[in-house]
Amino acid sequence: MPKKYHIETSLAPPRFQPIGKYTTIEFREDCAGSCRECVKKKCVYNIFKDNYQHMSSMAEPEYVYACMSCLRCIQECTKGIFSRVINPEYRTLGDQYWNADIFHRTWYQAHTGSIPVSGAGYRGPFVGQGFDSMWTDMSEIVRPTRDGIHGREYINTSIELSRRPERLSFNEDMSLAIEPPPILELPLPILFQLPSFGLLSTNTLLSIIKAAAKIGTLVLIDPANINDTFKPYLNNLVPMLTSDNYASYSDIIANCQMVELAYKKGIEKEFEKLRNIKKDLFISVGIPLTPQGSDIALELAQTEVDTLHYYADKDGRELNTEDPRFLKDVIREIHLKLVDNAIRQKINLLFSGGIAMAEHVNKAIICGADAVAIDNSLLIAMECRMCLRCKDGLSCPVKLEDIDSEYGCARIMNLMGAWRNQILELLGAMGLREVRRLKGEVGRSMWFEDLEEENFGPIFGKRKVPSF
Amino acid sequence: MIVGEQKPIAEIIKSIQPYRKILILGCGTCVKTCFAGGEDEVAVLASALRLSFKKDHQEIEIDELTVERQCENEFIQEAAESIGNNDAVLSLACGAGVQAIAKRFATSPVLPGINTSFIGIQENPGLFTEECSGCGNCELATFGGICPITRCSKKLLNGPCGGSRNGKCEVAPDTDCAWQLIIDRLKILGQLDNIRSYIPPKDWRPSTSGGPRKLVREDHII
């Protein structure tokens, strides 16, 4: 039996009271006191009890808690003294793309390592921007995996970030006539990179790096940030270099598996020099995701690069353009351009920016990515609220800079464990045994525009509102 | 229920002066209902006292606890440990509650934090009125359910005095004349005849004048 890859999870409760979604408002004057039916005592989730304990132990008032919204206190209070509002803090949590719901789910996963499960049906909009306008397929009857639960651990999520020869050739004695390039395999199609904000103290970084080392993935990191504490983990670090500065980091490069070079025209000239520092070095080129992305891909794919890493903005959109497209469409374009030129298999495509939920990983891969890199999610896993106070030099409400790296590592591992299980859920439903099979498998997905045209077109005619 | 009102804070401060560790003990029944001694009031008083002592640079430690009912053994037990840990108990219960604590805890000083006002009801949110004097011999049946002993300023049993004006009492003009209420209500009930009969002078022996009262239920004593 093949060895099963598994991400160890363990409970890692939050250090700070997470921002709850609801606040119960209480009109105490309407209650003349000692009701034997008091709903506070009967709360199924013991929320009032906890809240009182909370209140009496706090120097400062804390009136917000995580209510599970069954509304029973509101509906059963004999005096009707309760009402409920959405916690004002919750409203301001995150932004349009990184919304409060994503925070809650990420916190939950980082806390428990479990995948978010709930009752009732889907609660969100019919369709949304970007990844929210595609659905993944499932196979109704015939499936190669054994079954949904027991077969799942055999689904393979590993990917490669090393280039492949276009074809093999053999000598007359059937021995290989070429030397195949070395292979870099990651057990998970997810890499880590650092967000553009946050208190990235040694502790914070160490949490991320330890987690990467434990689950066997890589962290993209500015080499200036690599201090002695991180040296034992160099194997899991990918220094982000420029053609101007890499020479001064040769000692680091010599100990890394992979490096990333910032794109500029003619960057391929540096590859050989880099490999002179370390033979078999895997090289990725970091490219901002712009409308020129696919041209650059085609150009670089001919070179000795292993991976192209495209950076979208934090919401997964193109940079430097008036009308930015979303990752979903750009990945597809780049992927197809390489396919059309019969060179897609040679290199690997890595995308980052806006990967906020497990489903984004599958969907990015369906669009044609080999892997994705995540950033903000790593901090959110460590309780970050993305309040960006740190950008103004203000204190962090969850003291991210002081995080214990073992604890931070556990939170990130929990998140990744939960994400991987969700990736498996989707793969399992599709009947796929390998995440590599998913790459560019658009046929195993359903896109909003296609579904509308195919099923509504014959009934309603032509869409007058261009998508949404 | 028993209606009470918190004592002026200055008086409370004075009474707890000799002690450094105080338990403020609330009562979750009557005095909670009149916003004088429930959890919330305990918390407010504790906070105010801490502030007051800190302002004067005095040391004080304050514990907070509210039991369901201070006048009942079962509930007092819950407080035993906290009472033992403190120098004194500031009880926010009615006089009965304060004494119940004093009876159970022989060596702990108990201080009252509440003035027990009367037996009454909440008429409207925030308005409490006295309804019963505990006179020991209930005559409400005669008076249509309105007590002249409690609610008539002069405690008249045989009809109103001559001072009733527009349904208001001459002693306290913002108070309804109890006799006006009695007569109006008896009219509605068709029992106006009730007040034709002469009510003899009230026997006050079952009331407070007879010394401390005691109620013995033989059937409950084993």
Place this chain on the structure above:
Amino acid sequence: MGNDIKKVKLPEAVETPSRFRNTIGKYTIKRNSNCIGCGLCAELCPYGVHKKPINYSRPFRPVEHKCIGFKCKENDFYCIDRCPAKALTLRLNPIMETIGDYRWPAEMMLAHFAMAETGDLPKVDLEYNLGNSGGGFDKIRFIKADPDQYIELDDEEIDTSVKLNKTGDNRPDITISIPCYGGGMSYGSTALSVMIGRARMAKRLNTLTCTGEGGYPPELLPYKEHVITQVATGLFGVQEETIQRCPIMEFKYAQGAKPGLGGHLLGEKVTKEVAAMRETVIGSSLFSPFPFHSVYSVEDHKKHLDWMKEINNRVLCSVKVSTPTDVDMVAIGAYYAGAHIFHIDGSYGGTGAAPDIAKKNIAMPIEYAIPKVHNFLVAEGVRDKICLIASGGIRNAMDVLKAIALGADGVVIGTAELIALECIRCTNCESGRGCARGIATTDPELSIMTTEEYTEQRIVNMYLAWRKQWCSLLREFGMQSIKELVGRSDLLVHLDYLDEDERAKYQPAPQQHMII
């Protein structure tokens, strides 16, 4: 119209108020301490918002969910203006923004509470036909009917029945009186009183309900002619006799909310009763695998149907699948295997517990799947030989009609029935002790919150209210039977497919930003 119109006898609507002391209203009314207890408000309000019992000196706290709100201002009984002490204040209830979601906004839920309470359409101005999801049913409208088409018929004269056996295979002609039947909710997933109450409802309305996967509790036996037995991948609680006693058996391949993922009943939920029902061991986790381990092809599938038909020679077979890209191919496969009913469950459907990632992302919404399957079956020339049933995200009476016009014969309803029982979609069905509102739970303290009578009558009431909406639309289009509506997608428009001036003629799609 001739005299041959048969009148339908409908069950009686019985006022069945909320189980909870305080109801939730769109509006909130506060009575402050200026109130002099004159009771004028109680005399004035025809909706029963204010109550002042005889002999009681002051009005009770207002019954907020009955208040019709600001539009009452025009009436001479508007309590806010008439109160002599100016003691009343009317506001939109701020709690509304904390309830509901894009698919089931607060107003749709409150309206269903009201329907389930009264058996009639709500008097309060609530939007109950459209959700806020910004697509699918929420953007589809019926065209304005030609006034000449209108037919004058009583509700009792309109036929809303659906024939479930169209094959002509000499098996029973089961006909249900409304175009809806109840979705599978297993023993253990809901309170037993809810399960039995739903069966009683099915009997009263002459429709069906379904056991779900988890066995056939004997309490259901009195209603056995109205109970579908589900055969799902775990085969839990499936016995020869449960198949012998049922009018319809349902082969569940997948559930719309979690397509392609099996089920998993946690060990702690496998109580003595559940274990006995499922013929398993107490306390050990139960997996419903995916897919049927004995079905890897249409031929395997046919074998199963034949097996069922052999065990019970009057049973009809339903095949329940979710909605992948090739759902049309699966449909035709099911037809050739001998299914009477092909049941597609869309991806936005309900569940007791499913990974959020599955609920949102796997398989297509039902709005696409219905025309896809319907048109394919038509093209194959077999559409009139199989009954097409849709489910998964069908929330209200208009959704039912839209689904039928898109090509379904009828629908299966799950969530809406629970909403009638005052589910508020808090989504915690499985967590902790289960449903805090006593619906989807077997916790001994919580599950006694619902009774069979309550369940039965609330759902009957809701369907009676729905039926009024169905009849009114059918009348508009001059249809005497709901069967005439099947596949009439020409009567539908989609707002996004209209020019702007044309679109303005229809009610716009609600597009409110929500915090969910």
Place this chain on the structure above:
Amino acid sequence: MKNKFTPKITLFYCINSFNESDSFPIIKDKNCNIHTVKMACSSMVKDVFLLRAFESGADAVIVFVCPEGQCRYVEGNIRAKKRVAWVKKLLDEIGLDGKRLSIFNLSRGDEKNISKAIDTILTDLTDLGPNPAS
């Protein structure tokens, strides 16, 4: 007591009376440390919270509530006002001076009055001096 000091102020506000992110600049420029507590409705400002704010060292406590008649819960701001009055009395009794606590009816974005309200407090505080119980 009249030495210059940087006052610590705790500000409770109802979200309909004040928007921290919009009006933050006003606060930032004042010569004081302001700690803010956001409330969904001003009726959530219980008396004990006001006292606890003083206990944790505030020199003054301000409550911003929405204009009268505009509370979404009808009476929330009136309740807040009454509680503030009650706590003011209590503060006077324990000798902490009720002037340290004040309440203002404001609407979102009314920056002139927000600024004025804080200035009033700061002026008062120059007379009152630091919280003697901090």
